[in-house]
Amino acid sequence: MPSFWLQPSWADYPEQKLVQVAKVTKLETFLNSLEASQTPNDIQTLIESLRDSYGVSNAIYHAVNLDGAPYAALTYTPEWMDRYQEQQYVKVDPVVRGALQHFHPMDWKRLDWSGRGSREFLGEAVDAGVGNQGLSIPIRGPNGQFALFTINHDASDSSWAKFSAENKRDMMLISHYIHKQVVNIVCPEGDRETQSLSPRETDTLKYLSLGFSRGQIAEKLQISEHTLRVYIDSARHKLGALNTIHAVTTAFSRGLISF
Amino acid sequence: MIKYIYADALDAFPKLRDSMFKDRAHQFKTRLNWDVSVDENGFETDEYDAINPLYVIFELPDGSHGGSMRILPTTGDTMINDHFSHLTDGVKFSSPLIWECTRFCMSPNAGHLAGEVAASLMLAGVELGIQFGLDSCVGVFDARMVSIYRRIGWAPELLGTQGTGKEAISAGLWPIDAEAKAQICAKTGMDPALSESWFEASFPSTSLDDILVA
Numbered sequence: 001m002p003s004f005w006l007q008p009s010w011a012d013y014p015e016q017k018l019v020q021v022a023k024v025t026k027l028e029t030f031l032n033s034l035e036a037s038q039t040p041n042d043i044q045t046l047i048e049s050l051r052d053s054y055g056v057s058n059a060i061y062h063a064v065n066l067d068g069a070p071y072a073a074l075t076y077t078p079e080w081m082d083r084y085q086e087q088q089y090v091k092v093d094p095v096v097r098g099a100l101q102h103f104h105p106m107d108w109k110r111l112d113w114s115g116r117g118s119r120e121f122l123g124e125a126v127d128a129g130v131g132n133q134g135l136s137i138p139i140r141g142p143n144g145q146f147a148l149f150t151i152n153h154d155a156s157d158s159s160w161a162k163f164s165a166e167n168k169r170d171m172m173l174i175s176h177y178i179h180k181q182v183v184n185i186v187c188p189e190g191d192r193e194t195q196s197l198s199p200r201e202t203d204t205l206k207y208l209s210l211g212f213s214r215g216q217i218a219e220k221l222q223i224s225e226h227t228l229r230v231y232i233d234s235a236r237h238k239l240g241a242l243n244t245i246h247a248v249t250t251a252f253s254r255g256l257i258s259f
Numbered sequence: 260m261i262k263y264i265y266a267d268a269l270d271a272f273p274k275l276r277d278s279m280f281k282d283r284a285h286q287f288k289t290r291l292n293w294d295v296s297v298d299e300n301g302f303e304t305d306e307y308d309a310i311n312p313l314y315v316i317f318e319l320p321d322g323s324h325g326g327s328m329r330i331l332p333t334t335g336d337t338m339i340n341d342h343f344s345h346l347t348d349g350v351k352f353s354s355p356l357i358w359e360c361t362r363f364c365m366s367p368n369a370g371h372l373a374g375e376v377a378a379s380l381m382l383a384g385v386e387l388g389i390q391f392g393l394d395s396c397v398g399v400f401d402a403r404m405v406s407i408y409r410r411i412g413w414a415p416e417l418l419g420t421q422g423t424g425k426e427a428i429s430a431g432l433w434p435i436d437a438e439a440k441a442q443i444c445a446k447t448g449m450d451p452a453l454s455e456s457w458f459e460a461s462f463p464s465t466s467l468d469d470i471l472v473a
Contacts, residue, residue, distance in 0.1 A: 101267060101311065103332045104391050109464040122470055132470040137355075140335055157468050168392035172355040176334065198349030226434045227416050230350070230357065230395060237353045 026053065027170045031242045034181050040073070043182060047073040050174065054167060056153040057131040061178050063147035067187045073178075080128040092117040099138035099148050105172055107164060108134040109157065126154075133160035135168065137175040141183065149175030177242055184240075197256055201235035204228065206257045209248045261383040261454070262318055263461035266311045275316060278324035280304055282366040291401055291425055307331060307338055307361070315383045317369075317376045325369045326376035328384065329362040333397065339430055343399050346419035346430035356394035360384060360433075363400050378447040381411045385443060386454035388435035390462075395432055402427035412446030413439050 030050060037046050043061070051059040060074040074081075083089075090096050094111040113119050126132050131152030139147040151171060153160065197205070200221065207217040218228045232244055239254075241247035251257045262275070269276040280302030287293045287303055297303050307329065317325035331337050333352040337359040340351045352359070369376045388396055398415065403425070408414045415431025422428055433439070444451050 102265060102313075103311075103335070104313070107464070109467055110462045113465055113467075119470075122467075126470055132467045157466050160467075169356060169394070172392055176355040196349075198347075200348045200350060224416050226395065227418070227432055230352065230354070230397075230432060233354050233357075234350045234352060238351070 027173065028243065029053070030174060031177060034177055035242045035246065037181060038185065040071070040185065043073045043178070043185070046178075048075055051075050051151070054151065054170075056151045056163075057129065058150070058152050060150040060152075061147065061175070061182065062150075063145065063179070063182060063186075065144055065146055066183065071182060071186055073182075077129055080125070080130065083124075083128065089121055092121050094118050095134070095136045095148070095150065099136060100146075103138055103140070105135060105137045105168060108132075108136065108152070109160075131155065133157070135164060135171055137172055139175055139179045141179065145179075145183070147179050147182075149178060180240070181242075197235055197238060197251065200231055201238070202251075202257055204231050205235055205248050205251045208232070208244060209252070209257065260318055260460075261379055261457040262316050263383070263387065263458065264314050264316060266308060266314065269314070272322075274322045275318055275324055277302070278366070278368075279314070279316060279327050279364070282324050282368075283327075283362060283364050285367060286364045287362070293426070293428075305338075307336070310336060313387075315380060315387065317379050317383075319366070319368065319372065323368065324366050325372060326365045326380050327362070328360050328364070328380055330384075330387070331359045331361075333357045333359055337397075339397055339399050343428070343430050346399070346421055346428070348419065350418075352397050354394070356392070358388070358393055358396055360396050360398040361400070363398070363404065377407055378411050378443070378449060381408065381413050382440070382443050382447070382449055382454045383457055384433075385413060385435055385440045386458050389437065389440060390458050393435045395434055397430070397432050399428060399430050401425075402429040405429065405431075410446070412442040412444075 030053070033046055033049065037043050047059045047061060051057070058075045060076065061072065062074065063071040092115070094113060095106065095108065098106045098111050113122065122132065131154050133155045134150055134152030136148055136150040139149060141147075149171070153163070155163065203221060204217060207220065212220070214225050214228055218225045221228065232247070235251070236244065236247040239247050239250045241250050262272070264272065284297045284301055284303035287295045288297050295303050295305065310331070313330040314327055315330065316327040319325040332355070333340065334355055337352070338361050339347065339359055340353070344351055363380065365373060365376060384396060402420050405414065405417070413433060415433045418430040418432060420427055420429040440451060440454070443449065
């Protein structure tokens with residue numbers, strides 16, 4: 001398969017957007033390693049490298065129910081996990097309560113810490129190496145799948161606010177994609193819906209493969225670049241692809257697009 | 260003022276809750292004649308109200324509903340994916356960065372506040388998106404709302420429309436960013452700090468600085 005059309009079109013990025021490009025690259029780097037992760041051990045390694053690359057104290061992916069069993073990849077100490085179990089902290093942990101009820105990404109600052117039990121719990125957690133600030137993202141999937149992705153860090157309110165503003169989107173995408181990959185690994189026989197691509201999605205992938213820039217494709221399809229991006233994401237999701245290049249190659253290999 | 264309330268917390272606001280579902284019946288059944296179901300209490304609800312959506316509600320001074328909309332993540336079940344993909348050329352939205360906004364409803368009792376209600380709901384929507392790091396909002400709405408959205412300064416990109424006149428239903432995509440918020444504030448004269456205060460009131464934060472010292 002020719003590879004020239006897999007080159008990203010740098011013409012899409014005007015110079016003043018270089019800073020943003022750097023951020024995209026960090027996320028893309030992660031997604032590439034995620035794609036290469038094929039075992040639970042790989043996911044554990046990936047969670048550790050995620051913690052390091054974003055410079056936080058901990059990263060945790062925890063699926064409560066995948067094919068009837070729990071699954072976790074995390075950077076906590078075994079002592080803290082034992083302690084959490086033994087004290088049944090799941091009952092006072094406001095992260096758990098919040099995630100069970102709601103779908104929004106939860107900054108720990110906005111959880112209910114009013115109860116004495118929950119505040120003492122956080123104090124003890126911090127002593128055990130858990131960050132005092134955190135972001136937890138609930139993830140739900142078909143067949144009652146429920147998972148939680150968290151990063152936490154030792155930080156003041158103001159420096160955490162800055163970190164969170166810069167990285168929240170990355171974390172939301174990362175949480176979603178880790179979950180998908182874990183489902184692929186843990187339940188390879190799962191009922192993966194094979195959805196057909198819509199004409200717009202097919203056209204989009206075809207133009208991408210031909211090396212057109214996003215701007216040019218949007219013009220051809222008479223839609224905004226913003227909407228085009230959503231179409232690409234939609235196609236990517238249907239194909240189970242972690243990035244655009246993967247989506248294009250998958251569409252080719254399944255015969256969904258051709259020249 | 261605006262309140263963000265999850266469905267499972269609505270019971271704490273019975274007047275707001277009941278008047279919202281009645282106003283929805285009035286707007287979608289009586290006025291627009293959409294294919295919606297109204298129960299014996301006169302409440303319009305559907306299956307998406309049962310999966311704990313987040314409501315954005317304008318509360319009138321007397322504590323009743325002035326206007327509202329309903330928010331769901333597109334990673335779960337949504338109205339647009341389940342029932343309106345013919346309006347999007349089959350594109351299904353499923354992204355942690357895209358939420359669905361439906362049942363944009365204005366109360367007939369909003370009176371002289373109607374303009375403020377509509378503008379506040381839009382500002383509250385973009386604020387929610389910014390606070391939660393979203394990229395876009397996708398929605399299904401009465402096609403004639405587009406001119407109102409435009410007047411408020413935040414028009415969606417139309418993905419498709421079905422039907423004509425008052426029964427015309429459109430699907431659209433709104434970009435969420437600081438620019439969208441600035442435009443709404445510029446067009447309506449609303450203070451950008453206002454929506455931050457609504458968000459803070461519904462999702463209050465506490466300092467975790469002191470925990471750090473432990």
